[in-house]
Amino acid sequence: MAGVHAEVFLAAGYAAFLLCAATGIDLLARYSHARSVRYRTAGFTYHHAHDAWICPEDQILTRSETDHERRLVRYRGRSQICNHCPAKDDCTDSEDGREVVRAMDPWPHSEAGRFHRGISLVVALIAGLILSAETLRNHAPLELAVLGAALVVVALMLWHLHAAFRTTPANFPIFRPTPLSPIPKEGPRTGYRKRKEVRR
Numbered sequence: 001m002a003g004v005h006a007e008v009f010l011a012a013g014y015a016a017f018l019l020c021a022a023t024g025i026d027l028l029a030r031y032s033h034a035r036s037v038r039y040r041t042a043g044f045t046y047h048h049a050h051d052a053w054i055c056p057e058d059q060i061l062t063r064s065e066t067d068h069e070r071r072l073v074r075y076r077g078r079s080q081i082c083n084h085c086p087a088k089d090d091c092t093d094s095e096d097g098r099e100v101v102r103a104m105d106p107w108p109h110s111e112a113g114r115f116h117r118g119i120s121l122v123v124a125l126i127a128g129l130i131l132s133a134e135t136l137r138n139h140a141p142l143e144l145a146v147l148g149a150a151l152v153v154v155a156l157m158l159w160h161l162h163a164a165f166r167t168t169p170a171n172f173p174i175f176r177p178t179p180l181s182p183i184p185k186e187g188p189r190t191g192y193r194k195r196k197e198v199r200r
Contacts, residue, residue, distance in 0.1 A: 018127035022120040029116035
Protein backbone atom coordinates (compact mmCIF):
# COMPACT_ATOMS: atom_id res chain seq x y z
CA MET A 1 0.00 0.00 0.00
CA ALA A 2 1.31 3.44 -0.90
CA GLY A 3 2.72 5.25 2.09
CA VAL A 4 3.03 2.13 4.25
CA HIS A 5 6.33 0.28 4.46
CA ALA A 6 6.20 -3.51 4.01
CA GLU A 7 7.92 -3.86 7.38
CA VAL A 8 4.79 -2.48 9.07
CA PHE A 9 2.58 -5.16 7.53
CA LEU A 10 5.10 -7.85 8.40
CA ALA A 11 5.17 -6.66 12.02
CA ALA A 12 1.37 -6.52 12.20
CA GLY A 13 1.10 -9.98 10.63
CA TYR A 14 3.64 -11.45 13.04
CA ALA A 15 1.82 -9.84 15.97
CA ALA A 16 -1.44 -11.39 14.72
CA PHE A 17 0.30 -14.78 14.53
CA LEU A 18 1.54 -14.40 18.12
CA LEU A 19 -1.97 -13.49 19.30
CA CYS A 20 -3.36 -16.59 17.59
CA ALA A 21 -0.64 -18.65 19.28
CA ALA A 22 -1.48 -17.15 22.68
CA THR A 23 -5.18 -17.87 22.15
CA GLY A 24 -4.38 -21.40 21.02
CA ILE A 25 -2.26 -22.08 24.11
CA ASP A 26 -5.05 -20.83 26.35
CA LEU A 27 -7.77 -22.84 24.59
CA LEU A 28 -5.70 -26.03 24.50
CA ALA A 29 -4.88 -25.69 28.19
CA ARG A 30 -8.56 -25.13 29.01
CA TYR A 31 -9.55 -28.17 26.93
CA SER A 32 -6.85 -30.31 28.56
CA HIS A 33 -8.03 -29.23 32.01
CA ALA A 34 -11.68 -30.04 31.24
CA ARG A 35 -10.71 -33.40 29.75
CA SER A 36 -8.63 -34.24 32.82
CA VAL A 37 -11.58 -33.42 35.10
CA ARG A 38 -13.92 -35.59 33.00
CA TYR A 39 -11.44 -38.47 33.11
CA ARG A 40 -10.99 -38.30 36.89
CA THR A 41 -14.73 -38.19 37.55
CA ALA A 42 -16.02 -40.40 34.72
CA GLY A 43 -19.24 -42.07 35.78
CA PHE A 44 -19.43 -40.14 39.06
CA THR A 45 -22.11 -37.56 39.84
CA TYR A 46 -21.53 -34.63 42.20
CA HIS A 47 -24.38 -33.60 44.54
CA HIS A 48 -23.79 -30.01 45.58
CA ALA A 49 -26.47 -29.97 48.29
CA HIS A 50 -24.84 -32.88 50.13
CA ASP A 51 -21.25 -32.13 49.05
CA ALA A 52 -20.79 -35.75 48.00
CA TRP A 53 -20.12 -37.84 44.91
CA ILE A 54 -22.18 -40.84 43.80
CA CYS A 55 -20.23 -43.59 42.06
CA PRO A 56 -21.55 -45.70 39.14
CA GLU A 57 -22.43 -48.42 41.67
CA ASP A 58 -24.69 -45.95 43.51
CA GLN A 59 -22.44 -45.53 46.57
CA ILE A 60 -21.55 -42.26 48.32
CA LEU A 61 -18.07 -40.72 48.46
CA THR A 62 -17.92 -38.16 51.26
CA ARG A 63 -15.42 -35.38 51.87
CA SER A 64 -12.30 -36.76 53.53
CA GLU A 65 -9.84 -33.85 53.29
CA THR A 66 -9.68 -30.18 52.39
CA ASP A 67 -6.23 -29.15 51.17
CA HIS A 68 -6.16 -25.35 51.32
CA GLU A 69 -2.51 -25.20 50.24
CA ARG A 70 -3.14 -27.05 46.99
CA ARG A 71 -6.72 -25.75 46.74
CA LEU A 72 -8.18 -29.26 46.47
CA VAL A 73 -11.02 -31.16 48.13
CA ARG A 74 -10.72 -34.94 48.39
CA TYR A 75 -13.66 -37.32 48.62
CA ARG A 76 -13.37 -41.00 49.48
CA GLY A 77 -15.67 -43.99 49.48
CA ARG A 78 -15.95 -46.32 52.45
CA SER A 79 -13.29 -49.02 52.26
CA GLN A 80 -15.70 -51.66 53.57
CA ILE A 81 -17.90 -51.05 50.52
CA CYS A 82 -15.22 -50.41 47.88
CA ASN A 83 -13.17 -53.50 48.78
CA HIS A 84 -16.19 -55.76 48.20
CA CYS A 85 -17.48 -53.94 45.13
CA PRO A 86 -17.66 -56.06 41.93
CA ALA A 87 -16.30 -53.08 39.95
CA LYS A 88 -13.29 -52.47 42.22
CA ASP A 89 -10.70 -53.83 39.77
CA ASP A 90 -11.82 -51.32 37.13
CA CYS A 91 -12.20 -48.47 39.63
CA THR A 92 -9.28 -48.35 42.09
CA ASP A 93 -6.38 -50.38 43.45
CA SER A 94 -6.53 -48.64 46.83
CA GLU A 95 -7.55 -50.62 49.89
CA ASP A 96 -8.79 -47.40 51.51
CA GLY A 97 -11.63 -46.78 49.05
CA ARG A 98 -11.94 -44.87 45.78
CA GLU A 99 -10.86 -41.23 45.93
CA VAL A 100 -12.15 -38.35 43.81
CA VAL A 101 -10.40 -34.97 43.86
CA ARG A 102 -12.20 -31.71 43.09
CA ALA A 103 -10.50 -28.35 42.61
CA MET A 104 -11.83 -25.52 44.77
CA ASP A 105 -11.24 -22.92 42.10
CA PRO A 106 -12.63 -22.75 38.56
CA TRP A 107 -10.47 -22.31 35.48
CA PRO A 108 -8.33 -20.24 35.11
CA HIS A 109 -7.95 -19.53 38.85
CA SER A 110 -6.28 -22.87 39.54
CA GLU A 111 -2.50 -23.07 39.74
CA ALA A 112 -2.28 -24.88 36.38
CA GLY A 113 -4.66 -22.38 34.82
CA ARG A 114 -2.60 -19.41 35.98
CA PHE A 115 0.58 -21.08 34.67
CA HIS A 116 -0.82 -21.53 31.17
CA ARG A 117 -2.39 -18.08 31.24
CA GLY A 118 1.06 -16.74 32.13
CA ILE A 119 2.58 -18.34 29.03
CA SER A 120 -0.18 -16.90 26.83
CA LEU A 121 0.28 -13.51 28.46
CA VAL A 122 4.03 -13.48 27.72
CA VAL A 123 3.43 -14.41 24.06
CA ALA A 124 0.85 -11.61 23.67
CA LEU A 125 3.19 -9.18 25.44
CA ILE A 126 5.93 -9.96 22.90
CA ALA A 127 3.45 -9.05 20.14
CA GLY A 128 2.82 -5.72 21.85
CA LEU A 129 6.55 -5.01 22.21
CA ILE A 130 7.14 -5.72 18.51
CA LEU A 131 4.40 -3.30 17.49
CA SER A 132 5.61 -0.66 19.94
CA ALA A 133 9.12 -0.91 18.49
CA GLU A 134 7.70 -0.46 15.00
CA THR A 135 5.95 2.77 16.01
CA LEU A 136 9.39 4.17 16.90
CA ARG A 137 10.76 3.24 13.48
CA ASN A 138 7.83 4.24 11.28
CA HIS A 139 6.18 7.65 11.64
CA ALA A 140 3.99 8.06 8.56
CA PRO A 141 0.30 8.65 9.41
CA LEU A 142 -0.92 5.52 7.59
CA GLU A 143 1.79 3.40 9.20
CA LEU A 144 0.89 4.69 12.64
CA ALA A 145 -2.79 4.01 11.92
CA VAL A 146 -2.07 0.37 11.01
CA LEU A 147 0.21 -0.12 14.02
CA GLY A 148 -2.22 1.68 16.32
CA ALA A 149 -5.12 -0.56 15.29
CA ALA A 150 -2.96 -3.64 15.86
CA LEU A 151 -1.86 -2.32 19.26
CA VAL A 152 -5.49 -1.86 20.32
CA VAL A 153 -6.20 -5.50 19.50
CA VAL A 154 -3.11 -6.60 21.43
CA ALA A 155 -4.08 -4.42 24.40
CA LEU A 156 -7.56 -5.99 24.53
CA MET A 157 -6.01 -9.45 24.40
CA LEU A 158 -3.57 -8.58 27.18
CA TRP A 159 -6.42 -7.22 29.32
CA HIS A 160 -8.39 -10.44 28.86
CA LEU A 161 -5.44 -12.73 29.63
CA HIS A 162 -4.38 -10.63 32.61
CA ALA A 163 -7.81 -11.09 34.21
CA ALA A 164 -6.62 -14.30 35.90
CA PHE A 165 -3.81 -12.36 37.55
CA ARG A 166 -5.94 -9.36 38.52
CA THR A 167 -8.05 -11.62 40.73
CA THR A 168 -5.32 -13.96 42.01
CA PRO A 169 -3.60 -14.67 44.29
CA ALA A 170 -4.35 -11.61 46.46
CA ASN A 171 -8.08 -11.79 45.72
CA PHE A 172 -8.27 -15.56 45.26
CA PRO A 173 -11.88 -16.79 45.19
CA ILE A 174 -12.81 -17.39 48.82
CA PHE A 175 -13.62 -21.00 49.62
CA ARG A 176 -16.79 -21.29 51.64
CA PRO A 177 -17.56 -24.83 52.84
CA THR A 178 -20.98 -25.97 51.74
CA PRO A 179 -23.24 -26.44 54.78
CA LEU A 180 -24.30 -30.05 54.85
CA SER A 181 -28.04 -30.50 54.66
CA PRO A 182 -29.58 -33.39 56.55
CA ILE A 183 -30.09 -36.22 54.08
CA PRO A 184 -33.84 -36.72 53.63
CA LYS A 185 -35.51 -40.09 53.16
CA GLU A 186 -34.91 -39.70 49.46
CA GLY A 187 -31.18 -39.13 49.75
CA PRO A 188 -28.78 -38.62 46.88
CA ARG A 189 -28.45 -42.35 46.23
CA THR A 190 -32.22 -42.91 46.06
CA GLY A 191 -32.75 -39.89 43.83
CA TYR A 192 -29.88 -40.92 41.58
CA ARG A 193 -31.28 -44.46 41.28
CA LYS A 194 -34.74 -43.14 40.39
CA ARG A 195 -33.32 -40.83 37.72
CA LYS A 196 -31.44 -43.76 36.18
CA GLU A 197 -34.63 -45.81 36.09
CA VAL A 198 -36.53 -42.94 34.43
CA ARG A 199 -33.83 -42.59 31.76
CA ARG A 200 -34.15 -46.30 30.99
